[in-house]
Amino acid sequence: MSTPTPTTERETLSSRPGGRHDLPLTHPTLPRFAPALVGVMAVAAALLVGLLLGWGLALMTLLAVLVYAVALPLWARIVEGTRAAKDRLVTTLVWSAFVLAMLPLVTLMFEVISKGAKMLTAQFFTYSMRNVIGEGGGIYHAIMGTLLITLFAALISVPVGIMAAVYLVEYGQGKRMARVITFLVDVMTGIPSIVAGLFAYALFVIFFGPGVRMGFGGSIALSVLMIPIVVRSAEEMLKLVPDELREASYALGVPKWRTVVKVVLPTSLAGIVTGVMLAVARVAGETAPLLIIAGDTDSVNFNVFSERMATLPVFIYYSFTQPGVPPEFGEDRAWGAALVLIVIVMSLNLVARAVSKLFSPKTGR
């Protein structure tokens, strides 16, 4: 092709009667303060109407958002044109949705911190509830119970989950067995946690007789919930490893199993560890199965293989439903334990992020 001559071409096009106009690069725009101005006016209007009709705060907020979502696009439509108006409308909707999504999280954090923060004393972390009536006591036994039961659940689910994922991705491609496993994992994802608890209880009754309570049973129940999450996330991560790396390894005369162990798993390690951490965080807060099989106790129990074991979620449940007399001490402890549980889950998430940074393949120059 010869060199194009855009300028002359455009001139001939635009100079022709009824032809294209010059490219309009500027158009009228709303002032920068327009959203703020409309916002203030919308709030004022909503306040006015709301106060006159005696509405509550929620209704007034809703009205203000509606007024804003109508007024700003309308104004933009008149001054700026249709496309800008659509942009303003969708921007408003996206921001409202974002605020709506944040609202439960922020209020939950606010509620838990405001009610639980005052409980965070040294005594709260180092005392159990043994022989405590009324004020005092702590959640040491429940923290230990949660950590131990979750640890054992992870010890069971992580190897099973990762090996299942390795089978699905590396060995089972297209086989009937793999399809069956994928289907079962999907079904397992949907198992209600209380059913997992009943399953663990029924399993342990076979060996230990009715009325059995054991921390390890809780670990079994939690691992039933955890395995599908680990399988799913590890499977996705293994699929992300490019086939070129596997082929590079095979071409060096490395057997398949060594390729999986030394090339595929290390390459996807960061993602797998993150997935495992998130799965742990997900089951650490489970209540129902632990209520059934791990039970509750006021004392410290380090042995997951015998007797009842307190955990944070179950502790919260009992502190709230049976707070004792007078009830406020029990309820305070419930809020304190809730805050601790949230902090534990949150720090697991942070650890997961740090770990994925640490293990991810380095590209530094």
Added chain:
Amino acid sequence: MAKSIDVSDLDIYYGDFLAVEGVSMTIRARSVTALIGPSGCGKSTFLRSLNRMHEVIPGARVDGKIVIDGQNMYDADVDPVQVRRSVGMVFQRPNPFPTMSIYENVLAGNRLNSKRMPKSEADSIVEKSLKGANLWEEVKNRLNKPGSSLSGGQQQRLCIARAIAVEPQVLLMDEPCSALDPISTSAIEDLIHDLKSDYTIVIVTHNMQQAARVSEDTGFFNLAGAGKPGRLVEMNPTSKIFSNPDEPSTEAYISGRFG
């Protein structure tokens, strides 16, 4: 240590689909054999069958014989892993292991097979392989940096260093320069020239000038027709292929009237 390869009546299938039909050729030791032909004619498939790499794809299989060093590599009691240890491969896209440093990448063939060796021996293998791949001067001061920190051309030479570190008899190259710029390409072509004194090299290329520059023998693959399997049309010394080919279709392809 270089070995010649005799291929006779090789059919390659993917499931029921016959991809390449009736290939017979002799690949001479210590020389470069180039495979050319239009896309989809089975050059890469044939190349991958030379070290049983195509078996990685589910359902792939071959009929026929590939004899190296007096042994048919498709005999039932031959271990594909052993075949791949003596027939190395370099791929179209450079694929260093992202979790390993430059040093570890070169040693990957040894380390992944858990071969124990003293540090001094490992060092000397790394230096020898990187020198063999013309990369030593560029990376000797940053052997512990990740392999992915190199440029594309350097990564490809790293992959060649990794392949020759296990001292194979044959080196297969599947369009090793197609993702590289002309300068890296010329570096790799020089390298191929140096390597052929020690190795038997088979290279697939879409670049006819490259085939003419680096190879002693050239095989031209083509499809027998749309939907039909690929086959070897002509196999001759490169000088003959490019000046006076036996088959009219070879001449049409080389002169650009086809494909």
